[in-house]
Amino acid sequence: MFELVMMWDWLGFAVRWLHVITAIAWIGSSFYFIALDLGLRKAEDLPVGAHGEEWQVHGGGFYHIRKYLVAPAEMPDHLTWFKWESYMTWLSGAALLMIVYWAGGELYLIDQAKAELELWQGIAISAASLSVGWLIYDRLCKSGLAEQPTLLMVLLFVLLVVMGWALNQVFTGRAMMLHLGAFTATIMTANVFFIIMPNQRIVVADLQAGRTPDSKYGKIAKLRSTHNNYLTLPVIFLMLSNHYPLAFASQYNWLIAALVFLMGVTIRHYFNTRHARTGDPTWTWLVTALLFLGIIILSTFGLENEGDEDQQAQLTGTALVMAQTEGFEEVHEMIMGRCSMCHAREPFYDGIRRAPKGVLLESEADVARQAEAIFLHAGVTDAMPPANVTFMEPEDRAAIRRWFRAAQM
Numbered sequence: 001m002f003e004l005v006m007m008w009d010w011l012g013f014a015v016r017w018l019h020v021i022t023a024i025a026w027i028g029s030s031f032y033f034i035a036l037d038l039g040l041r042k043a044e045d046l047p048v049g050a051h052g053e054e055w056q057v058h059g060g061g062f063y064h065i066r067k068y069l070v071a072p073a074e075m076p077d078h079l080t081w082f083k084w085e086s087y088m089t090w091l092s093g094a095a096l097l098m099i100v101y102w103a104g105g106e107l108y109l110i111d112q113a114k115a116e117l118e119l120w121q122g123i124a125i126s127a128a129s130l131s132v133g134w135l136i137y138d139r140l141c142k143s144g145l146a147e148q149p150t151l152l153m154v155l156l157f158v159l160l161v162v163m164g165w166a167l168n169q170v171f172t173g174r175a176m177m178l179h180l181g182a183f184t185a186t187i188m189t190a191n192v193f194f195i196i197m198p199n200q201r202i203v204v205a206d207l208q209a210g211r212t213p214d215s216k217y218g219k220i221a222k223l224r225s226t227h228n229n230y231l232t233l234p235v236i237f238l239m240l241s242n243h244y245p246l247a248f249a250s251q252y253n254w255l256i257a258a259l260v261f262l263m264g265v266t267i268r269h270y271f272n273t274r275h276a277r278t279g280d281p282t283w284t285w286l287v288t289a290l291l292f293l294g295i296i297i298l299s300t301f302g303l304e305n306e307g308d309e310d311q312q313a314q315l316t317g318t319a320l321v322m323a324q325t326e327g328f329e330e331v332h333e334m335i336m337g338r339c340s341m342c343h344a345r346e347p348f349y350d351g352i353r354r355a356p357k358g359v360l361l362e363s364e365a366d367v368a369r370q371a372e373a374i375f376l377h378a379g380v381t382d383a384m385p386p387a388n389v390t391f392m393e394p395e396d397r398a399a400i401r402r403w404f405r406a407a408q409m
Contacts, residue, residue: 026085038276181238191224245358327403
């Protein structure tokens with residue numbers, strides 16, 4: 001079991017690495033094609049059916065690119081499909097969600113102060129939240145609102161805000177942010193899997209059969225692709241938010257997430273307009289800065305972890321086992337002397353205003369709940385305290401390992 005904990009942490013690292021790599025590939029290709037599409041120009045020698053072209057230079061060579069709104073007259077011999085980047089990003093993200101928030105649900109998923117749920121219930125809500133939102137969004141897109149794209153975007157924003165608020169009634173702030181990002185990413189990947197790719201296959205099949213493809217399929221795919229373009233930056237913010245308690249552990253974290261979605265719109269509007277060569281909307285920089293200022297202000301309106309410590313004293317499951325294991329008192333006393341000055345509801349270490357990553361180590365309950373993190377960051381490694389500023393001795397780290405190992409037996 002002692003080895004399993006370390007292997008599990010390495011598994012999480014490996015899956016996270018894969019997730020980041022595939023996300024870079026997906027986002028990179030998405031941004032590239034949006035910029036390419038917006039930058040196309042007309043030319044006198046364009047083939048029949050071609051919408052525009054662009055010349056680009058990269059890597060010592062020149063590229064001549066043309067786009068057909070529907071399809072070329074004949075099917076090309078070689079056709080490159082862009083889909084696996086999206087699929088692998090979602091699949092690796094789903095695996096990471098299970099590793100961190102399902103397997104570690106007692107600590108990271110459910111906030112018992114908000115809702116007294118069993119772990120399996122929290123996992124069920126987690127899984128359901130990823131599919132329900134897509135079903136609602138897809139129904140909106142197919143309801144005729146596709147002809148009113150601005151109204152559709154507003155309704156999508158409302159859906160995301162409501163989802164953030166609802167998740168915050170059950171999950172920890174960290175889990176709410178992550179799940180809102182995962183929910184949004186599910187919409188994006190589902191757009192590719194259920195809408196964009198099938199429509200492209202219909203067009204290809206028509207070409208191969210000698211039929212003239214219907215332009216409506218490209219129009220539908222373009223709408224979903226545009227939504228993906230505007231949702232990308234907020235998803236990245238939400239995925240990174242678990243490193244910043246000021247984002248996820250404040251009282252109005254769901255409103256912070258809402259403002260982040262608006263920032264995604266203003267930022268992408270600026271670059272989309274520039275790429276289309278239709279203006280230079282520098283006003284978006286001011287709006288983005290004001291939205292970010294609003295986020296900063298909201299983050300100061302209280303932390304989700306503040307309150308009566310007695311309400312957090314009830315321990316169950318793994319945390320209860322850790323608190324009852326021999327050596328706990330020694331480790332607790334050590335943590336109080338080495339770590340609690342930073343990991344407190346009101347830190348008193350110079351320069352620290354909020355507990356790093358929202359991890360609290362003030363009470364016995366806090367230490368018991370954070371047992372695995374303490375083991376990995378201060379027992380097996382010397383990551384904490386940073387630069388060993390509180391002079392944790394090798395004997396102290398050995399005591400942490402003995403205590404954690406004893407609890408696994």
